[in-house]
Amino acid sequence: MPPDLRQQAATYRPVGRPATAEFTTASPCGQGPDSPSEATNCNWAITACVNARGGGPGPLSRVYRRPVDTTGAATGPWELIGQTCYPDAVPGAQQPQLTLAMIINAFHLTPWAKTQITTQPVGNKTLVGLATYYQVNWSTAGYQPDEVNTVNLLGYQVDIRPRLDHFTYVFGDGDEFGPTKELGGVYPSGTITHQYLKAGTFTSRVDTTFGADFRVNGGAWTPIPDTVTVPGPGTAIEVHTAENRLVQN
Structure with a gap:
């Protein structure tokens, strides 16, 4: 006041x-x-x-x-x-x-869908120096972008509609890529690739930063002035070294 x-x-x-x-x-x-x-x-x-x-x-x-x-x-x-x-x-x-702080808190408590990754070559195994293709897949549990979560706050129906702000690809070897909205894809047209420079096992993941819109009792959608970053589960990538040699017949 x-x-x-x-x-x-x-x-x-x-x-x-x-x-x-x-x-x-x-x-x-x-x-x-x-x-x-x-x-x-x-x-x-x-x-x-x-x-x-x-x-x-x-x-x-x-x-x-x-x-x-x-x-x-x-x-x-x-x-x-x-x-x-x-x-x-x-x-x-x-x-x-009913306050914006209450709505932002509900936004933070949204049960989010997680970003799982698959790679090519298949089986999450690759070679040193080879372009490894990444692709994002959403988990079936939780809320993906545009899937509306409805909560009750002080008797009001508050709809929270997540939207993708960006991804950050974490490759596990110290390199990252992002922010980006690219979902990646498979060989040869996938948009997210990475080359590992040494052999080993690296834990990679994709972190998702969500924004959201809200509405109260079916009113107009309004942006929430905040974001939430949700780390994706880790995926182990095995990186091997390929050796060639000439053999005299």
């Missing part, structure tokens, strides 16, 4: 004296007497406070005040006195409010 609204609240509730006014908030997310008609603006209200001056958890909400007598009974209509990114701090506000 901005300082000016805090000061107004204090003016109408002096220490040791009966309150002369009461306050409430109206959120586009459906809390407050005039909110239901604005439900489609919920996503906007949640994200509006991210870059607002002074920030705040949101959602951006209107603040109303009405006069009361010494018994607490209303003596006049609600009056709009401003808006705030701190609705939970308004005296008499409905608590708690």
Whole structure:
């Protein structure tokens, strides 16, 4: 709640004296007497406070005040006195409010699909100096890009739709490739290849960085201002040395 609204609240509730006014908030997310008609603006209200001056958890909400007598009974209509990114701090506000922080936390808790890799030559075996082709395959468990995960937050249906931000290929020998959105592929047209310079067994993997969009109660999709990086499971790549020699017949 901005300082000016805090000061107004204090003016109408002096220490040791009966309150002369009461306050409430109206959120586009459906809390407050005039909110239901604005439900489609919920996503906007949640994200509006991210870059607002002074920030705040949101959602951006209107603040109303009405006069009361010494018994607490209303003596006049609600009056709009401003808006705030701190609705939970308004005296008499409905608590708690759905916030972007709650949605980001749910995003981080998404059960992600993992990126498993296959290589060519087949069998995850290759030769020193040979171009080894990598291909990404998604696990069947967990959420891939564009597969919607629905969670319930404070009674709201919040849909989280992951999207691919990028891959990072980790080859196990100290070399990496990325960021890229390439899924790789097989010989000869695969777009991700690597040459190992010495023999040995190397643990390779593909790490996936997800972004996501969210919507509340079927509203418009809105980007989540955060990403999550999910390491893929390791795959052992055996690298061998091939030797040739001339034999006199």
